[in-house]
Every structure is written in structure tokens, then in C-alpha cells.
Amino acid sequence: MNMTTSKPLPAGYSFVDVPPDLETYLDLRRSSGLSPKSPAQGTGALTGSWAFCTVVYTPPRADLGSTSESQVVGMTRVFGDGGWYFVVADVVVLPAHRRQGLAEGLLRRLLAKIESDAPPGALITLSADEMGRELYRKCGFVETAPKNIGMWIRPYE
Secondary structure: OOOOOOOOOOOOEEEEOOOOOHHHHHHHHHHOOOOOOOHHHHHHHHHOOOEEEEEEEOOOOOOOOOOOOOEEEEEEEEEEOOOOEEEEEEEEEOHHHOOOOHHHHHHHHHHHHHHHHOOOOOEEEEOOOHHHHHHHHHOOOOOOOOOOOOOOOOOOO
């Protein structure tokens, strides 16, 4: 399996290549254990991303007369210059929907978009917390240390 090939999604799940609304974005982060963000930060993330992918779950209907409400249960996004530098962020799946390959599917779909739409030679990076490292390795990411290390500054803390 190459970095952009994914398995089919389980029944009831589908990809949508658009961002969630602001409230859903903020709730997905909070409910999945990522750091909470303010509405201003969320708006910047939604409008400043190069691409977004969400996964939507539609529960099976009990009978043909009932309606099933769809729910965004996962997302990921990429931001960058659109030329050669891309940063993957917010790989998130709600806890009740984990362990079904959704995060891997989201990430591989996003990587496929970069592969198809970006000029050749793209550099794709991310910051890997402990929980996501196995997934990122599975999708082809490698650690860059000791050649390079990630650094950051958080001026408001």
C-alpha cells in the first residue's frame, strides 16, 4: 500500500472534502482530546487551510419512514503555500468512532489530494504527538531527527 491508498470505509461512513462549520471544528478538537481553540483561532484554521477532509457518519435507518441525522465524526486539514510546503494538522476522530481506520483514511485522502494537485516535489510535514505516531509511520512519515528537529515558540504563554 503506498502513502495515498486507503481501504474502503465501513458502512455508514463517507468522506466530504470540505471543512466542517466552526462549531463542529471546535467541538471535534475538544471532544477528541486536542487542545481547545477559540472561535478566532478556529476561523483562521478554517479559512487558512489549503485542503480539508471530513468523515461523516450516517446511522442506518430503523425503517424506511425514519430519517437518519448525519454527523461529522472526523477531520483533517493541510495548510501551506500550495507550491511545495504542506503541513498536516488536526487529524481527529471522535472517540466513539475510532479503531475503524477512519483516521488513516482521512490522512491518506489528504495525501492523495496533495499528490494530485500540488506541483511535484512537495514537502509534507506534521507535528506528531505520541498518540498519532504509529498512524503517521504507517502512512509513510519518518522522523527527521537528528538531521532536523521541530521547534516552536508560543509567545502568549
